[in-house]
Amino acid sequence: MKQPFATLAAVLAASLLISCLCVKSSAAPRTPTFASDIAPIIYQNCASCHHAGQVAPFSLTSYQDVEQHAQTIAAATQIRYMPPWHVDNPGLFQNSRHLTAAQITLLKEWVKAGCPRGNMKLAPAAPHYNKAGWIMGTPDAVYVPSRSYQLAAAGSDVYRCFVIHTNYPTDRWVKSVEIRPGNYHVVHHIICYLDTSGAARKLEAATHDGQPGYISFGGPGFPAKGMLGGWAPGTQPMTMPHNVGILLPKGADIVMQVHYHKDGKQETDLSHVGLIFCKKPVDKKMLIMPLLQFNLNIPPNDPNYIATAQLKVPANVHLLSVFPHMHLLGHTMNVTCTLPSGKSFPLVTVPDWNFNWQGFYTYKKPLAVPAGSVLHLTASYNNTESNPFNPHNPPVMVHWGDQTTDEMCLCFITFTVDQQHLLQNTAYAPGQNTK
Ligand code: HEC
Known part of the structure; x- marks a missing residue:
């Protein structure tokens, strides 16, 4: 995040200069006030991260808070550094944090x-x-690993899987998931897998380094039964629409895989995952499909390497959300859907990828996609020195891999299948899905 800070400082200096030169303007039709204009913008678009215990460094939940940070707020919104919102599809997603030009001016x-x-x-x-x-x-x-993990000061990234027993005697349906890192300095991202095979417990039992969990790069080290979602900076809690649930199979272990990026100091982390269960019977199970391209060979000094992926949808489905993912060379990602009729529409457009801000983007309304539609992904990568995030100087050939310095080309898509009606099949729908 070095780059935006420099720009922000420059804009801030300029805006301070401007505000010194300006006297309170009486020509303006109406002076905006906190009560009528500013509080709604801040409470809706900023406070979710800017409150105690969350990812942002200060709260924005009162007049005093906002007034205290007023200059930087004006500057950070002016250059669209805040709020973080890195997709370009106005109107498509719920919880959009995109500020309009008019709001920024206010x-x-x-x-x-x-x-x-x-x-x-x-x-x-x-x-x-x-x-x-x-x-x-x-x-x-709320689930947490059995104890904190101690991370060494230096060395390569660590992928640690913590095995958390849920011990429910029946299947449960999950309505909302919120994953919270214990230490924002070193937690790079978290994925929560589900295991019903006992494989993760065995991997943990075979680990004798005096720490909870086990090491596993990339995947969790066994074929996962499902996923409970993930966290990366900017991720919002995931909430299912009406009638839809995430299945937490009976007796499942939550395998919380935390990717740590060392910061030069010894650190500890104890991350949490919170669940809200469905209080009403569930008709559809949330499923996840990855649209991805493993075959990445990004040559050094290529400013515009293109990777593509396609997937033909085999059944009538409704798409709930998308999670674009690349690493540090990623520049743009464009995912579209072409209907059998030939008509196309965007699923997500990332105009200027920022590795520091990732998450599920949830559609305002689930998108109907009929069988036979084709999902297309096109991503571009900048592997030159002009990319300020390039981890290699001079640039080197980069392939698919799990380290931050490798690359990925991936978009997770969550969806439901239209034909599935769990409520009409009591054998499959757990009766105990009320709390
Ligand atoms: C998704 C979480 C999130 C949202 C939403 C968010 N912020 Fe932030 N904000 C952060 C984090 C994390 C930082 C500290 C890291 C950084 O500066 O990049 C930050 C830093 C800032 C800073 C300090 C920048 C500096 O100079 O150091 C300002 C000002 C700010 N936010 C204002 C806002 C405003 C105004 C909004 C809403 C319009 C907003 N933020 C929405 C997460 C968020």
Whole structure:
């Protein structure tokens, strides 16, 4: 994140200069106020990360908070450094954090006017978060590894899998998942797999390094029964639409794979996963398909290496969300769907990939995709020195791999199958899916 900081400092200096030169403008039709204009923008687009216990370094949940950071807020939004939102599909996704140009101007004008409060009686209520910092609300169950993991100061990245027993005697359906790293300095990303075979327990039992869990690069080291979702900076909690659940099979272990990136200091981490269970019977199971291209041979000094992937959809489905993923050379990713009629529409467009901000982008409404449709992925990579994130100087040939310095070309897509109706098949739908 070095690059944006430099730019931000420059913009900040410029905006301070401008605000010194400006006297409060009386020509403006109306001065924006915190109560009517600013609080709604901040509470809706910023507070979810900017509150105690979350990823951002300070809270933005009151007038005082916002006023205290007013100058940097104006600057950071002006250059679209904040809020992080790295896809280009207005209107397609829910929880969009995209600010309009008008909202950005309001923030700037408000700061210029000296941050007036306005009539605070009209201000929206400050957002209330669970005391423990959960965004999705109070979880029904919280899982953590048996104890903290100690990470050495230096060396290559670590992929550690923690085996967490759930011990439910019946299948459970999960409505929302929120994964929270214990240590934002070193947790790079987390994926929660499910295991019902006991394989993960065996891998842990065979590990004798005095620490919880076991090492496994890439996958979890066994064929996973399913996934409970993942976390990377910017990821929001995942919540299923009406009637849909994520299956947590009875007796399953949650295998929490944490990718650690060392920061030069000894660190400890204890990451959490919180679940909210479905309180009503579930008709459809959430499934995940990866659209990916393993065959990556990105030559040094190629500013625009292109990788593609395709997948023909075998049944009528509804798409719930997408999770684009590349590493440090990734520049753009474009995923589209072509219907059997030949008509195409975008599934997600990433105009300027930023490795530091990743997550599931959830469609406002599940997207209907009929059998025979083709999903296309096109990604581009910049393996030159002009890419500020390039980990190799001089650039080298890069292939698919698990290390941050390798590459990936991948988009996870969550979906449901139209023909599936668990409510009509009581043998499959667990009756105990009410809490
Ligand atoms: C997805 C999480 C997330 C959201 C949403 C978010 N922020 Fe941030 N914000 C962060 C994190 C993490 C940092 C610290 C790391 C960094 O600066 O990149 C940060 C840093 C900042 C900074 C400090 C930048 C600096 O100069 O150091 C400002 C100002 C800021 N955010 C304002 C906002 C505003 C205003 C919004 C909403 C319009 C917003 N943020 C939304 C996560 C978020």
